[in-house]
Amino acid sequence: MSDPFDAALDLLRRLPPSQTQQNLASIISIAPNLEDDLLSSVDVGLAVKRCPKSGRDYLCCDYNRDGTSYRSPWSNDFDPPIDPDDAADLVPRGKIRRMEEELNKSIDVYRELYYEGGVSSAYLWQLDEGFAGVVLVKKSSGGAGKGGWDSINVFEIIEATSKRSAHYKLTSTVILDLGLRNDAVGGLELAGNLTRQEELDQPLAGLRDAEIESSHVANMGRMVEAMETRLRNLLQEVYFGKAKDVVGDLRSIRLLSEAEQERRSHKEVISKMGGATI
Amino acid sequence: MSSKTAIISSFIEAAPPGELSNVVADIKTLVGDDLQSYEPAFRKYHEEQYTAVDVPGGSGKVLLSQYNSLGSNRYFDPTSGKSFAVSFPSLKTSDAESHSPATSNLDLIQSLQTAFSKSTIEHFPSSTIGVFPTGSDIAILIVANKYSPQNFWNGRWRSTYILSDSGKLSGTIKVDVHYYEDGNVRMQTEKE
Numbered sequence: 001m002s003d004p005f006d007a008a009l010d011l012l013r014r015l016p017p018s019q020t021q022q023n024l025a026s027i028i029s030i031a032p033n034l035e036d037d038l039l040s041s042v043d044v045g046l047a048v049k050r051c052p053k054s055g056r057d058y059l060c061c062d063y064n065r066d067g068t069s070y071r072s073p074w075s076n077d078f079d080p081p082i083d084p085d086d087a088a089d090l091v092p093r094g095k096i097r098r099m100e101e102e103l104n105k106s107i108d109v110y111r112e113l114y115y116e117g118g119v120s121s122a123y124l125w126q127l128d129e130g131f132a133g134v135v136l137v138k139k140s141s142g143g144a145g146k147g148g149w150d151s152i153n154v155f156e157i158i159e160a161t162s163k164r165s166a167h168y169k170l171t172s173t174v175i176l177d178l179g180l181r182n183d184a185v186g187g188l189e190l191a192g193n194l195t196r197q198e199e200l201d202q203p204l205a206g207l208r209d210a211e212i213e214s215s216h217v218a219n220m221g222r223m224v225e226a227m228e229t230r231l232r233n234l235l236q237e238v239y240f241g242k243a244k245d246v247v248g249d250l251r252s253i254r255l256l257s258e259a260e261q262e263r264r265s266h267k268e269v270i271s272k273m274g275g276a277t278i
Numbered sequence: 279m280s281s282k283t284a285i286i287s288s289f290i291e292a293a294p295p296g297e298l299s300n301v302v303a304d305i306k307t308l309v310g311d312d313l314q315s316y317e318p319a320f321r322k323y324h325e326e327q328y329t330a331v332d333v334p335g336g337s338g339k340v341l342l343s344q345y346n347s348l349g350s351n352r353y354f355d356p357t358s359g360k361s362f363a364v365s366f367p368s369l370k371t372s373d374a375e376s377h378s379p380a381t382s383n384l385d386l387i388q389s390l391q392t393a394f395s396k397s398t399i400e401h402f403p404s405s406t407i408g409v410f411p412t413g414s415d416i417a418i419l420i421v422a423n424k425y426s427p428q429n430f431w432n433g434r435w436r437s438t439y440i441l442s443d444s445g446k447l448s449g450t451i452k453v454d455v456h457y458y459e460d461g462n463v464r465m466q467t468e469k470e
Contacts, residue, residue: 003307004307004308006307007303007304007305007307007308008304008308010300010304011289011301011304011305011308012462013458013462014293014294014297014300014301014304014456014458014462015289015292015293015294015301016292016294016464016466017462017463017464018464019292023289026285026288026289027308029282029285030282030285030286030308030309031308031309185467185469186467186468186469186470187467187468187469188465188466188467188468189464189465189466189467190463190464190465190466191463191464192457192461192462192463192464193461193462193463194460194461194463195460195461196460238457238461238463239463239465242431242455242457242463243455243457243463243465246424246431246433246455246457247433247435247453247455249403249424249433250402250403250422250423250424250433250434250435250453251401251402251422251435252401252402252403253401255400255401256399256400256401256403257400
C-alpha cells in the first residue's frame with residue numbers, strides 16, 4: 001500500500017491539469033491531513049493581489065503566505081496585516097530584503113522585455129545554510145483563444161566559504177493553459193505543466209556586501225532567463241509536437257497500406273545497396 | 279464542497295486514456311473505500327470512452343456505449359446477435375443471451391459493421407468499431423487507443439457519427455492525449 005501523499009501527487013499528475021486547483025481542493029477535502037504537505041508541494045496557477053500601499057499587483061504563493069495573509073514584495077507588508085510577533089519572523093530584513101528588492105526590480109525589467117505585460121514577484125528567505133527564493137511570473141490573455149502562463153522558479157543558494165562563488169539550484173515549473181473555440185477547430189483545450197531542474201556554480205564579483213548581493217541577483221536573473229527560454233521551447237515541442245505525434249499514431253493522415261508499401265520498398269533498396277560492392 | 283462520492287466519481291470520469299487503473303489505485307490509497315460503491319461512475323466512464331469488451335462465448339470485441347445499453351448493466355451486440363451482462367469495475371462479461379435489437383435496419387447495421395472494420399484498417403493502426411441502432415437512426419462509433427506508458431504518453435480517438443433516417447450523416451470527433459514525463463500535459467479536442 002503506497003503512501004497517501006504519493007497517491008495524491010500521482011492522481012494530480014493524471015487528472016486534467018486545467019482543473020488542478022479544484023482537484024487539489026477536492027483531494028484536501030477527502031484527505032484533510034495532507035493539506036499542508038500538498039499545498040506546499042503542488043504548483044497551482046498563481047493568484048494576483050493588489051498591494052494597498054504601493055498600488056502595484058503582486059503574485060501569491062505558499063512562500064509569501066501566512067494563514068490567509070500575503071506579503072507584498074513592493075511594500076514588504078502583509079495584507080491583511082498579521083500579528084507583529086509572527087511578522088518579526090516572517091518579514092525579511094537586512095541583506096535578504098535588500099536582495100529581494102533588487103531581484104524584484106530586475107525581474108520586473110525581464111518581465112517587460114519578454115512578456116510585454118503580466119505580473120511578476122520574487123520572494124527570498126533565509127535558510128540555516130545559505131538562502132532560498134522564488135521568482136514568479138504570470139500572464140493571461142483572453143478572447144476566442146485564451147491562454148495563461150504561470151512560471152514558478154524556486155532557488156536554493158549556498159555561498160562558498162571563500163565567498164568567491166555560490167552554488168545555485170533552480171527548479172522551474174511552467175503551467176501553461178491554452179484554449180481555443182471556433183468553427184474551424186471546434187473546441188481545443190491544451191493544458192499542462194512541465195518542471196525542469198538546473199544546478200550551477202556561479203562566481204560572485206566584488207568584496208563588499210553590496211557587490212556580492214548584486215552578484216547574486218544578476219546570477220539568479222541569468223538562470224531564470226535561460227531556464228524560462230528552455231522551458232518555452234520545450235513547451236512548444238512537447239505541447240504541439242508530441243500531441244501531434246500521438247494523434248498521428250492514433251489515426252494516420254495517409255493510407256497505412258501506402259506507408260507500409262513505401263517502407264517495404266525502402267528496405268529493399270537499403271538491402272540491395274548493402275550487397276553491392278563499392 | 280461536493281460530497282466524497284461526487285468528488286471520487288469526478289476523478290474516475292476524468293481519468294486519462296489507459297490510466298484508469300492508476301487513478302483507481304491512487305483513490306484506493308487515499309480513501310481505502312470499496313470501489314463497488316462507485317459503480318455508476320465506472321459505467322459512465324466506460325460508456326463515454328467506448329471501452330471494448332469481449333463478447334462472452336463470441337469471437338469479437340464490442341464497444342460499451344449509451345447506444346447499445348439495455349439498462350441494468352446489460353449491453354447488446356448486433357453483429358453476433360447477443361446481449362450480455364457487464365460488471366463494473368471489473369469489466370467481466372457474462373450471461374450471454376441471444377438478442378434481436380428492435381430495429382428495422384439490422385441488415386444495414388451488420389453490413390456497415392463489416393465495411394467499416396475493413397476500411398478503418400487503412401487509417402487506424404488499432405481500432406474497434408461499433409454500429410448500433412438508436413431510435414430510427416444508426417450510430418457509428420470508432421474508438422482508437424494507443425498506450426505508451428513506458429514513454430509517459432497515452433492517447434484516445436473517439437468518432438461518433440449518427441446516420442439519420444433521411445440519410446444525413448453528422449458526427450463529432452474527440453481526441454484525448456496525455457503526456458506526463460516530468461510534468462502533466464493534456465490535450466482534449468472536440469470537432470463537429
